[in-house]
Each structure stands twice: as C-alpha cells, then as structure tokens.
Amino acid sequence: MSKPVGKFLLLSAVLALSLPAFGVEDQSIPDDSLGLSKTSVYDVPDPDVVDYLGGDPGTNKRLVKSYHTAPPMITHTITDMVPITRDFNLCKDCHVQPDLLKQKITVGMPIPAPVSHYTNVKKGELYMGRWNCVQCHRPQAKVDVLVQSTFKKTK
Ligand code: HEC
Ligand code: HEC
Structure with a gap:
C-alpha cells in the first residue's frame, strides 16, 4: 500500500524542483534590453x-x-x-x-x-x-x- 504513495511523493518532488527552472527560462531578457543602448549588447558601435x-x-x-x-x-x-x-x-x-x-x-x-x-x-x-x-x-x-x-x- 505504501509503495505507490512513495512513488507519487517522489514524482511531485521532482516536478516541484523542475517547475521553477521552466519559469526562469520564460523570463529571459532579450539582448537589446540589457543595457541603456537600444542595440544588442553584443554590437560594437562606431563611436x-x-x-x-x-x-x-x-x-x-x-x-x-x-x-x-x-x-x-x-x-x-x-x-x-x-x-x-x-x-x-x-x-x-x-x-x-x-x-x-x-x-x-x-x-x-x-x-x-x-x-x-x-x-x-x-x-x-x-x-x-x-x-x-x-x-x-x-x-x-x-x-x-x-x-x-x-x-x-x-x-
Ligand atoms: C605631442 C605632445 C602632447 C601629447 C601627446 C599630449 N599633450 Fe597635453 N599638452 C601638450 C602641450 C604642448 C600643452 C600646452 C597647451 C597647448 O598648447 O595645448 C598641453 C596641455 C595639456 C593640459 C593642460 C594643463 C594645464 O595646466 O592647463 C592637460 C591637462 C593635458 N595637456 C593633458 C593631456 C592628456 C590627458 C593627453 C593624452 C590624452 C595629452 N595631454 C597628450 C602636449 C601634449
Ligand atoms: C585621479 C585623477 C588624475 C589622473 C588619473 C591624472 N591627473 Fe593630472 N591632475 C589631476 C589633478 C587633480 C591636478 C591638479 C592638482 C595637482 O597638482 O595634483 C592635475 C594636474 C595635472 C597637470 C597640470 C600641471 C600644472 O602644473 O598645471 C598636468 C599637465 C597633468 N595633470 C597631466 C596628467 C597626465 C599626462 C596624466 C596621465 C598620465 C594625468 N594627469 C592623470 C588629476 C589627475
């Protein structure tokens, strides 16, 4: 009886740990919004x-x-x-x-x-x-x- 419950608990724990990671990925900031400049931070503009x-x-x-x-x-x-x-x-x-x-x-x-x-x-x-x-x-x-x-x- 206790075996399936144990498995369920383990599964929930794994899900709980992995969910925030998905959340962070969704919030990634685009290159052109990282600095004050309106271009990508990887661009090297001519002064x-x-x-x-x-x-x-x-x-x-x-x-x-x-x-x-x-x-x-x-x-x-x-x-x-x-x-x-x-x-x-x-x-x-x-x-x-x-x-x-x-x-x-x-x-x-x-x-x-x-x-x-x-x-x-x-x-x-x-x-x-x-x-x-x-x-x-x-x-x-x-x-x-x-x-x-x-x-x-x-x-
Ligand atoms: C080819 C020589 C030369 C180079 C290179 C040079 N200077 Fe000069 N500097 C001078 C001369 C001569 C003066 C005297 C005023 C004038 O004719 O502009 C002067 C004046 C100054 C003054 C004014 C000092 C005062 O008491 O009023 C400053 C500050 C100064 N230079 C800083 C710099 C800096 C910083 C650099 C580099 C980015 C530099 N200089 C590169 C020759 C040079
Ligand atoms: C941390 C700030 C700072 C840096 C960096 C700096 N200076 Fe100065 N400099 C000053 C200040 C403040 C004065 C005026 C007061 C004094 O005599 O120290 C001055 C004065 C001078 C003067 C005028 C001297 C006179 O008799 O009127 C010259 C020329 C000069 N600096 C050249 C340079 C050069 C060339 C460099 C780089 C190699 C340099 N400084 C780096 C702050 C700085």
Missing part, C-alpha cells in the same frame, strides 16, 4: 566623431579651472590619442617629464605632470593610478549633451 575645440598640442592657451584643486582641462585635441591602453599612452610621452618641473615652461612646451602624479618623481616613476589620464582630465568638445549640467564655477 561618434568628436569635434574638439582645441587645436594641436602646443598651439593653445591654458583653460580656466572650474574650482581650486580641479584637474585642469585638456587644452588640445585628443584625436588619435585615445583610447589609452596598457601599451599606448601618448599623454605620458609628452607630459611625464619630471625634468621639466624645474624649468620655466614657455608657450608650446608640454606642461609637465605635477609631483602628485609620481611614486618617485626623481626617477620619473608615474603612479599607476594616474595612468588613465582622461579619467580626470577632459577636453572641451562640441557635443549634444543628453543631460545639461547645472554646475557653476566658484569665485
């Missing part, structure tokens, strides 16, 4: 061509800082200088020149990255937390912004 306001390095005036201790804006174009990767960093080639820190910088010379950017300034060892320069330093460009900034600079 917009950006029109930077600055000219080539060495031809621009320094920009006004928005507030004390702000990272200065990049004055020049950064076309062909980004993305910065492990093996490609043109910013470093021009700006990581600790020897220039003691010199008077005249128009056209790259402004050397300050002492704060090194682990050992005498040996010219850049702190790797500063490697991705464009994380903090940004150029100005003509773009349609998605969200307007309400930031006002301090006096």
Whole structure:
C-alpha cells in the first residue's frame, strides 16, 4: 500500500524542483534590453566623431579651472590619442617629464605632470593610478549633451 504513495511523493518532488527552472527560462531578457543602448549588447558601435575645440598640442592657451584643486582641462585635441591602453599612452610621452618641473615652461612646451602624479618623481616613476589620464582630465568638445549640467564655477 505504501509503495505507490512513495512513488507519487517522489514524482511531485521532482516536478516541484523542475517547475521553477521552466519559469526562469520564460523570463529571459532579450539582448537589446540589457543595457541603456537600444542595440544588442553584443554590437560594437562606431563611436561618434568628436569635434574638439582645441587645436594641436602646443598651439593653445591654458583653460580656466572650474574650482581650486580641479584637474585642469585638456587644452588640445585628443584625436588619435585615445583610447589609452596598457601599451599606448601618448599623454605620458609628452607630459611625464619630471625634468621639466624645474624649468620655466614657455608657450608650446608640454606642461609637465605635477609631483602628485609620481611614486618617485626623481626617477620619473608615474603612479599607476594616474595612468588613465582622461579619467580626470577632459577636453572641451562640441557635443549634444543628453543631460545639461547645472554646475557653476566658484569665485
Ligand atoms: C605631442 C605632445 C602632447 C601629447 C601627446 C599630449 N599633450 Fe597635453 N599638452 C601638450 C602641450 C604642448 C600643452 C600646452 C597647451 C597647448 O598648447 O595645448 C598641453 C596641455 C595639456 C593640459 C593642460 C594643463 C594645464 O595646466 O592647463 C592637460 C591637462 C593635458 N595637456 C593633458 C593631456 C592628456 C590627458 C593627453 C593624452 C590624452 C595629452 N595631454 C597628450 C602636449 C601634449
Ligand atoms: C585621479 C585623477 C588624475 C589622473 C588619473 C591624472 N591627473 Fe593630472 N591632475 C589631476 C589633478 C587633480 C591636478 C591638479 C592638482 C595637482 O597638482 O595634483 C592635475 C594636474 C595635472 C597637470 C597640470 C600641471 C600644472 O602644473 O598645471 C598636468 C599637465 C597633468 N595633470 C597631466 C596628467 C597626465 C599626462 C596624466 C596621465 C598620465 C594625468 N594627469 C592623470 C588629476 C589627475
């Protein structure tokens, strides 16, 4: 008598375990709904061509800082200088020149990255937390912004 009941219980247990799995599968999210972009997350779209306001390095005036201790804006174009990767960093080639820190910088010379950017300034060892320069330093460009900034600079 107890045998068929045991089988029934086992079957229900198996069904109960497998049912939620079917439910999850039905709720799968399509590729084009995973991110903010309207295309599939597997697409690699071409980035917009950006029109930077600055000219080539060495031809621009320094920009006004928005507030004390702000990272200065990049004055020049950064076309062909980004993305910065492990093996490609043109910013470093021009700006990581600790020897220039003691010199008077005249128009056209790259402004050397300050002492704060090194682990050992005498040996010219850049702190790797500063490697991705464009994380903090940004150029100005003509773009349609998605969200307007309400930031006002301090006096
Ligand atoms: C070919 C050399 C060269 C390269 C490459 C270069 N710069 Fe410059 N940079 C300069 C020169 C020269 C200036 C001086 C102002 C000017 O003429 O634009 C300058 C100015 C700046 C300034 C303004 C500093 C201040 O105190 O106002 C920042 C910030 C800067 N560059 C960051 C960068 C970053 C970040 C990169 C890489 C994406 C980069 N630069 C690549 C030469 C270079
Ligand atoms: C974590 C943010 C951050 C990163 C990353 C960073 N910087 Fe800076 N940078 C600053 C800030 C903040 C200042 C201004 C205050 C200071 O002196 O530290 C500055 C100042 C500068 C200046 C102006 C120096 C002067 O005398 O006016 C230059 C040039 C510069 N950085 C270049 C670079 C370069 C090139 C890189 C990449 C190799 C880089 N920075 C990475 C935050 C950053």
